[in-house]
Amino acid sequence: MCRTGPSPDPPEGGETTSTDAAFTALLEDSADELYESAPCGYLSTLMDGTIAKINTTLLTWLGRSREEVVGRMRFTDLLTVGGKIYHDTHFAPLLSMQGSVSGIALDIKKAEGGRLPVLLSSVTKNDSTGRPQLIRTTVFDASDRRAYERELLRERQVAEAARTQAEEDRERLQEALAVLQQSLLPAALPPVPGMEAASHYHTASPDRLGGDFYDLFPLDGKRWAFFLGDVCGKGPQAAAVTSLTRYTLRAAALHDPDPVAALTTLNTVLHERYAAGDPRYCTAIFGVLEQAGDTVKVELASGGHPPALVMRQDGSAEYLPTPGGLLVGILPSAPFTATTTELAAGDTLLLYTDGLTEARIGEERELFGDVALRDFAADLTHTAPHEVIEAMTGLLNSFGDGLDDDTALLALGVPTDRPDTGSDSPT
Amino acid sequence: MDIVSRNNVTVTGPQDAPVLLLAHGFGCDQNMWRLVAPALAENYRVIQFDYVGSGRSDLSAWDATRYATLDGYAQDVVEICEALDLREVSFVGHSVSSMVGVLAAAATPDRITSLIMIGPSPCYVDSPGYRGGFSAEDIDELLESLDSNYLGWSATMAPVIMGNPDRPELGEELTNSFCATDPAIARVFARATFLSDSRDDLKTVNVPTLVLECSQDVIAPREVGAYVHDVIPGSRLVTLDATGHCPQLSAPEATLAALTEFIGNQS
Incomplete structure (x- = not known):
């Protein structure tokens, strides 16, 4: 510890003596010594x-x-x-x-x-x-460090496995949802002799089961029934009501195709099913189509649903009012409003749910509304049902995030024999 | 799909010169050829590339199923040959790419006309009557090493490694980036490599073949080099006085000499 012999720089005080000793110890820690140990x-x-x-x-x-x-x-x-x-x-x-x-x-x-x-x-x-x-x-x-890293690695593997599992579950759930959703709507509309039909369903979110529904099906050799409606709420509960509604209306129509009778049956079923609590109801238009010479006779009834829109060959577009009809399923017995119309060649009947009219537009986020819909439809007279649906789909897409509800569209029309005469173009 | 950018294909050397296609092995990327490629490019049309998943290839083109077997890598080679319409190709495969070359040559006999195998092994794991040098447990150990070494790779740096034509300097700042591989991709390549058995495929080789081995190579021991030489009729075996598995890096002059002598004799 202590050096012997004369010091080249003798200490002058007690304090520097200890500093010198520490410095000396450092000097003895040679490079070789450092290398070896x-x-x-x-x-x-x-x-x-x-x-x-x-x-x-x-x-x-x-x-x-x-x-x-x-x-x-x-x-x-x-x-x-x-x-x-x-x-x-x-x-x-x-x-x-x-x-x-x-x-x-x-x-x-x-x-x-x-x-x-x-x-x-x-x-x-x-x-x-x-x-x-x-x-x-x-x-x-690196023993400790590697043990720690292995722990991290294991955690990551666990997290990755969980993520993979979650992704698989989600995929399976979405498949199940898609199948369920499809059971609520016809896979394709059946061909109706002497008529053309087209439809569109806009889903607001792929994860959520919507509550809108529509259908078109034969009653007998001459008559066809159609309906379109909107169940209150979303998700699995609403989907269950939608399913009950669709199959009830189909069965009711085969028993008695009168539109008011069909909606009355649905009202009884929904009210009975959900009376015990968690009331569920819907709005719907139910109708029957019957070929009568060159025209098609339409009988329909509405239970609280927005009125159907008729686009005529003569260039006009008018609502088919059905005031006074009550929501279906909310009361033990409910009045439904019936009306009739005739569709001639070039006329199209459009049914829709309120996702369309209640979409928000512009910076003020105003309601799109009935008037704007009728004006838009007026420009579509002279177009076939599939073109009407195409134009309406374009309209829905143009709403962007202003459209936050599911929307169902069903167009039924009588084709013209001369699709492109151009003699009286729409104004 | 643009194969040239997918596989980060680079072409050097005179346009009409005989074609050499250099294929890197498991571990790093086409930088493995950096000590021999410039000299080769004086007399040959030198094509280099990165397998999808390695180097600066397009990682979005990577597919776990396709690259789980050597066929997927051979498909890369075939697609590069077709995209560049290469003819009379001398395929130079390092390590596992030797066997990839065998598969690619069988798939495009009209394009690949000779094979140069550097450190080949048709099968790494021992089996009755065959010594590849490794047991299944050894390969598990390797996979463990891969897991604990990210080698500069991280998900956030992946776009840089994949190639960033606007800012090439980014890539240069990365250390160890020549061997930087997404650990998940490296794992699949390691399994495809070390669990492969191409001994039957070797028998299909009917083009002139050079087997280039190192005198001291753990991964491809001399016993295996002799096996490959035996199975491929008329093949030439050259043993370089070099240690390790990468003579193109550790003994570039000797590697060049063996390569050019062999290719020269072919034409």
């Missing part, structure tokens, strides 16, 4: 991997003597077999290309068996001509 392993290898120099720390970790290792073992001999592959496919090429590699995690094998997780960093040392001469490597004991 540093808190990390040092290793120098020839370019073929032969170990040329190794420090005591690393020898202690390996449990080997210097004589066993130096000149006798290659660096890769210290690695596990999997580690050797990793070394030869990643570590060595990177070292060649970059002249250095840092922070590679590998395991080294101890002499008595067992492994030590380490972090390796290497640099190549070039000779005076610039050719790689040897590789210097530092080896850090």
Whole structure:
């Protein structure tokens, strides 16, 4: 601890004596001493991997003597077999290309068996001509760190498995929802002799079951029934009401196709089913089509549903008022309003749900409304039902996020024999 | 799909010179050829590329099923040959790409007319009567090493690694990026490589073949080199005095000499 002999710079006071002692201790920590017993392993290898120099720390970790290792073992001999592959496919090429590699995690094998997780960093040392001469490597004991990383890795694997599972569940759920949703609507409209029919269903969100519905089906050889409506609410409960409504109306119509009778049956069923609590109701228009010479006679009744719109061959578009009809299912007995009309060649009847008229437009987010719908429809006279639906679909899309409800559209029309006469174009 | 950008294909050398298609192996990317490619490009049309999933390939084109077997990688090679309409190709495959070359040559016999295999092994795992040098447990160890080494790859850096033509300097700042691979992709490539058995495919080789091996190679020991040489009739075996699995990096001059001598004898 104390130096003997004359000091080149003799201390002048007691305080500097202790400082000097600490400084002296540092001086005795020579570079060689640091190399041998540093808190990390040092290793120098020839370019073929032969170990040329190794420090005591690393020898202690390996449990080997210097004589066993130096000149006798290659660096890769210290690695596990999997580690050797990793070394030869990643570590060595990177070292060649970059002249250095840092922070590679590998395991080294101890002499008595067992492994030590380490972090390796290497640099190549070039000779005076610039050719790689040897590789210097530092080896850090990474036992604790690797245990921690393994923990993180395991957590990530668990999280990934959970995510995969969640994605699969979600996909399955969406498939189930899509199948359910399809059971609420006809897959395709049946062809009706002497008429053309087209429909569109706009889903506000793919995850949510909508409550709008429509259908078109034959009653007997001459007559066809149609309906379109809107169940209050959304989601599975609303979908259950929609399903009940659709199949009740279909069955009721086969029993008694009178529109008021069909809606009355539906009212009784819904009221009875949901009277015990959680009242569920809907609005609906139900109608019957019957060919009468060149025209088609339409008888329909409404239970609280927005009026149907008729687009005439003569260029007019008018609502078919059905005032006074009550929501279906809310009271034990309810009045429904019936009306009739005739569709001639070129006339189209449009049924819709209030998603269309209650869409918000413009910066003021005003209601689109009945008047705007009629004006829009007036421009569509002389067009076939599928063109009306196409135009209406375009209108729905133009609402963007102003349309936040499901919307069902059903157009029924009598085709003209001369689709493009152009004699009286719409104004 | 644009195959050239998908596989980050680079072309150097005289237009009418004989074609060399350089295919990197498992681990890094086409930078593996950096010490030999410039010299080769003096006399050959040198085509380099990254397999989909490696280097600066288009990661969005990667598919876990396609790249789960060597056929998927061979399909990359075939598609590159077709996209560039390469003819009379000498295919230079490093490591597992030697076997990819065998599959690609069988698929396009009219395009690939000779094979140069650097450190080939048709099967890494030992089986009765065959010594590949590894057990199934060894391969599991390798997969573990892959999991604990991200090598500079991270999801946020992926777009940079994939190629960023507007800011090429970004890529240069990354350390270890030559071997940076999405760990999930590296895993699939590792399994495709080390669990493959192409011994039957070797028998289909009917083009001139050079087997280039290192005297000390853990991954492709000399026993395996001899096996490949034996199975391919008329093949030439050259053993380089080199250690490791990448003589094109550790002994570039000797590798160049062996390559050019072999190709020279073909024409």
